[in-house]
Amino acid sequence: MLKNKPNWLRAKLPTSAEYKKTLQTVNDHKLNTVCKSAQCPNMGECWSRGTATVMILGNICTRSCTFCAIQTGRPTELDIGEPARVADSIAKMNLKHAVITSVARDDLKDGGANIWANTIRAIHHRMPECAVEVLTADFRGQQEYLDIVLDACPDIFNHNLETVERLQRPIRKTARYDRSLWVLKHAKSRNFITKSGIMLGIGESDPEIEDVLYSMRDVGVDILTIGQYLQPSPKHEPVDRWVTPEEFIKWKEFALGIGYGVCESGSLIRSSYHAEEQSEKFDVHNRRKKLLSSIKR
Numbered sequence: 001m002l003k004n005k006p007n008w009l010r011a012k013l014p015t016s017a018e019y020k021k022t023l024q025t026v027n028d029h030k031l032n033t034v035c036k037s038a039q040c041p042n043m044g045e046c047w048s049r050g051t052a053t054v055m056i057l058g059n060i061c062t063r064s065c066t067f068c069a070i071q072t073g074r075p076t077e078l079d080i081g082e083p084a085r086v087a088d089s090i091a092k093m094n095l096k097h098a099v100i101t102s103v104a105r106d107d108l109k110d111g112g113a114n115i116w117a118n119t120i121r122a123i124h125h126r127m128p129e130c131a132v133e134v135l136t137a138d139f140r141g142q143q144e145y146l147d148i149v150l151d152a153c154p155d156i157f158n159h160n161l162e163t164v165e166r167l168q169r170p171i172r173k174t175a176r177y178d179r180s181l182w183v184l185k186h187a188k189s190r191n192f193i194t195k196s197g198i199m200l201g202i203g204e205s206d207p208e209i210e211d212v213l214y215s216m217r218d219v220g221v222d223i224l225t226i227g228q229y230l231q232p233s234p235k236h237e238p239v240d241r242w243v244t245p246e247e248f249i250k251w252k253e254f255a256l257g258i259g260y261g262v263c264e265s266g267s268l269i270r271s272s273y274h275a276e277e278q279s280e281k282f283d284v285h286n287r288r289k290k291l292l293s294s295i296k297r
Helices: 017-028 043-048 082-093 113-126 143-151 165-172 177-189 206-218 245-257 275-279 284-296
Strands: 054-056 097-102 131-135 156-158 193-200 223-228 262-265
Touching (some): 054 082, 082 113, 097 113, 113 131, 131 275, 143 177, 165 206, 177 193, 177 206, 193 245, 245 262
Parallel strands (some): 054 097, 097 131, 156 193
């Protein structure tokens, strides 16, 4: 059993008026957020900056990954009005960069792809200057459903590998390493900006970390996030070690050295942390126009 969290893992409590305003918007629009459902340590900071990561397709996941705090079970809802409500909330927060994620919905034939596409298009219509970043499940490797999401033209496509190849089965269970790499490769083959992330401190070795970083780069991943795994409850996978800030710096330098355009690496880094700043290196709006043109043809 590890000792208490080190000082560098202690997040500040939220107190700002902007935090309360974001909370009110989330509540008013009856939104689920990964910030709350996944117990994100950065919720106070991000909500204080007026942004939240919206989680669509409900708050019950059909998968039971042993690292994740989101509730697992049989979903009971499919809200076709959700896309418009999400777009309204993003307009109210006046976001320049919106991050949307979802639970896995293996109970649905399309894995929720059509709700995904409608949400992306609703945001583009309501807030055309807002970049839309999506963090999706793997749609069980079915290209037709992944393409439904991509045809809606998200500005950044994110799908996380979460951990090294050896730990995929005990940590992610239903997901597969090769399938996740295929998802990222397919999105890149269609000229999307791609993003992925992993956790450290869950039992991986340095050579395994190098391997997964090379694997993601080989399929064209542009943006990489690396953070510390935090155990959500005693029922979840235990933390193997507290990764030092110095090691996170080392992995950031390694990632940039092998060709990633952007790497966020640190103890409290999560997929959507500082997402707006990450996207500033890419001309997302002009890219969207070109992608939309190619899709219509």
